[in-house]
Structures are given as structure tokens and as C-alpha cells.
Amino acid sequence: MKIFKDQLGREITFENTPKRIISLVPSQTELLYDLGLEKSLVGITKFCVHPYHFKATKTIVGGTKKVHFDKIEALQPDVIICNKEENTLELVEKLSEICPVWVTDVITFEDNFGMISDFGKLFNCRTESQKWLDKINFALSDFNNYIQNKPLKKAAYFIWKNPYMVAGSNTYIDTLLQLNHFKNIYENGSRYPEIEIKKLRLEGDPDVVFLSSEPYPFKEEDAFEIGRFTHHAKTVFVDGEMFSWHGTRLLKALPYFKQIQERLAF
Incomplete structure (x- = not known):
């Protein structure tokens, strides 16, 4: 026993x-x-x-x-x-x-x-x-070497619509955002706060807006609607599994994160 x-x-x-x-x-x-x-x-x-x-x-x-x-x-x-x-x-x-x-x-x-x-x-x-x-x-050590000189960018990571919800503090998603040198503009709130998109600029004015594929599958029209309330943010559709799945998925996520960094740099 x-x-x-x-x-x-x-x-x-x-x-x-x-x-x-x-x-x-x-x-x-x-x-x-x-x-x-x-x-x-x-x-x-x-x-x-x-x-x-x-x-x-x-x-x-x-x-x-x-x-x-x-x-x-x-x-x-x-x-x-x-x-x-x-x-x-x-x-x-x-x-x-x-x-x-x-x-x-x-x-x-x-x-x-x-x-x-x-x-x-x-x-x-x-x-x-x-x-x-x-x-x-x-792989994590290799990624940390890759990311160490990348500039810090402000980000908002959307997970739901009607109401709009984002990943906040004390979440695995936030841990992965930090790994990628993204400062979560909602890091001081609750874990998955509801937000008003018209307040996006006031609440942090993100450089990047991530729209996840799960649990809500965001579409182009959502990007357009959210984009109306940002100043200069790039909108990026991301595979939600890479940001929210635990376990061995992290090994697959690290090369994916490099691709995101390269897309943003381009």
C-alpha cells in the first residue's frame, strides 16, 4: 500500500x-x-x-x-x-x-x-x-536563450466572447505570456476577468491582442470589432492548445512560440 x-x-x-x-x-x-x-x-x-x-x-x-x-x-x-x-x-x-x-x-x-x-x-x-x-x-533552456533579448510587449489574451473574457493573473496562460516577454495588461485582475473592449486603451493599450482558438473560436469579424478599440495593436490568432494545455504539450509549444515571435517581428 x-x-x-x-x-x-x-x-x-x-x-x-x-x-x-x-x-x-x-x-x-x-x-x-x-x-x-x-x-x-x-x-x-x-x-x-x-x-x-x-x-x-x-x-x-x-x-x-x-x-x-x-x-x-x-x-x-x-x-x-x-x-x-x-x-x-x-x-x-x-x-x-x-x-x-x-x-x-x-x-x-x-x-x-x-x-x-x-x-x-x-x-x-x-x-x-x-x-x-x-x-x-x-527545450525551455534553448527558448530562454532565444527570447532573452526580445523586447517586452504589452498583451491581452482573449478566451471568450459575449461577454468578452481574457486570461488574467495566476493562470498557466499568463505564465506562458511571461515566458514570451509579453506583459499581460490584465495581470493584476482576477484569473479570467470579463472586460469591456471599449476600455482596452485605458486598461493598458496593448501592443498585441491574442485571439485564441479555444475555448471560444474567434473569427476575423471579432478581430475587426476588437481592433476598433485599440491604438496600434497587432491582432494575432493563436492555437489555444499551445497556450493552455499542460503536460508534454509544452515541448510542442516552444517552436510554435518562436513562429509567433517571428511573425510579430516581420
């Missing part, structure tokens, strides 16, 4: 290494696959789109906020993977009646590395976990 602590500090006891996993977090489904745990993953959400073939080979148990409890029970999981931001406390508590629930909480790079390391211990795949940590750390 082993006792582990998840990222909320909750003690969870397992008699054996969990062999049947349900993931209710798309980015962590990708991480579990990258750690070589495809055969152990028995259930995923409809938003778990990577790797693509999982939609055909795994049982879809619902979304990230609403699930089919009967499907989950039928899968007889040893552990369910949740995330503090993606899944609700009420959902975690109800799922805990079925089996242990492991909750992640990722805001910083240290949190992300901790999660990968935790999964290595929890699922007895420490070697694979360490390989990914080494690759990501090497």
Missing part, C-alpha cells in the same frame, strides 16, 4: 499501481499517452482530441463538467484524473464515491514538471517521465 499526495495536497492511497485510468482533462490525456500509458487509459472526454485515434478506441464518458456516471462506473477505474480548473469540486466529490480521484493544479512550470513527475511515480513509469522532463527542460 502506497500513499501519494496530489497537487491539492490530498492524500490518496493505492494498494497497487493503478491500471485502469479515466482522464477528464484533455491535456493530461495527451500526457498519459506520451508516458506510454495508452493501454491503461480506458475512458476520456469528448474534448480529448489528442491523440486523434482515441476517439475510436477509448470510451467517451462525457465532457469536463458533465459526465455519464454510469459509463464511468462500468469501466471499473482504479483512478480518475481531474484538474482544479477544468473540473468542478462537486464533480470530484461525486466521482470519489466510485474510486480515488487525482486532482492536478498547474499554473507555473514547476507545477507542470511536478505533475509529470507525479504521474511517473503514480503509474510506475518513472523512466519515461524523466525522459520527458529532460527534453522539456532542454
Whole structure:
């Protein structure tokens, strides 16, 4: 019997290494696959789109906020993977009646590395976990060398419309903006504040406006509408997965960030 602590500090006891996993977090489904745990993953959400073939080979148990409890029970999981931001406390508590629930909480790079390391211990795949940590750390060091002389730019990162919402402080998105030398003009607000676009200039007058592909898929007409209320900002459509997905996605995100930097410089 082993006792582990998840990222909320909750003690969870397992008699054996969990062999049947349900993931209710798309980015962590990708991480579990990258750690070589495809055969152990028995259930995923409809938003778990990577790797693509999982939609055909795994049982879809619902979304990230609403699930089919009967499907989950039928899968007889040893552990369910949740995330503090993606899944609700009420959902975690109800799922805990079925089996242990492991909750992640990722805001910083240290949190992300901790999660990968935790999964290595929890699922007895420490070697694979360490390989990914080494690759990501090497790539992150390379990116820091690349970005160190880039000028600091003010930015606003939009995630929703009606009402307009942006990524604020204490978020993984903000951590990645900082990595890219973007000063988030909403860094002193709440995590995902609602804003009035007509106040964009007053609230920071960004140099760059990022329009994310998820959770709301922004379009050209949105860029035009928001652009009316900026002074000189460049509007950039970005892949939301690269800015908001945790885990091994960071390794793919770093080359993508270089492309964004080059587009802005051009």
C-alpha cells in the first residue's frame, strides 16, 4: 500500500499501481499517452482530441463538467484524473464515491514538471517521465536563450466572447505570456476577468491582442470589432492548445512560440 499526495495536497492511497485510468482533462490525456500509458487509459472526454485515434478506441464518458456516471462506473477505474480548473469540486466529490480521484493544479512550470513527475511515480513509469522532463527542460533552456533579448510587449489574451473574457493573473496562460516577454495588461485582475473592449486603451493599450482558438473560436469579424478599440495593436490568432494545455504539450509549444515571435517581428 502506497500513499501519494496530489497537487491539492490530498492524500490518496493505492494498494497497487493503478491500471485502469479515466482522464477528464484533455491535456493530461495527451500526457498519459506520451508516458506510454495508452493501454491503461480506458475512458476520456469528448474534448480529448489528442491523440486523434482515441476517439475510436477509448470510451467517451462525457465532457469536463458533465459526465455519464454510469459509463464511468462500468469501466471499473482504479483512478480518475481531474484538474482544479477544468473540473468542478462537486464533480470530484461525486466521482470519489466510485474510486480515488487525482486532482492536478498547474499554473507555473514547476507545477507542470511536478505533475509529470507525479504521474511517473503514480503509474510506475518513472523512466519515461524523466525522459520527458529532460527534453522539456532542454527545450525551455534553448527558448530562454532565444527570447532573452526580445523586447517586452504589452498583451491581452482573449478566451471568450459575449461577454468578452481574457486570461488574467495566476493562470498557466499568463505564465506562458511571461515566458514570451509579453506583459499581460490584465495581470493584476482576477484569473479570467470579463472586460469591456471599449476600455482596452485605458486598461493598458496593448501592443498585441491574442485571439485564441479555444475555448471560444474567434473569427476575423471579432478581430475587426476588437481592433476598433485599440491604438496600434497587432491582432494575432493563436492555437489555444499551445497556450493552455499542460503536460508534454509544452515541448510542442516552444517552436510554435518562436513562429509567433517571428511573425510579430516581420
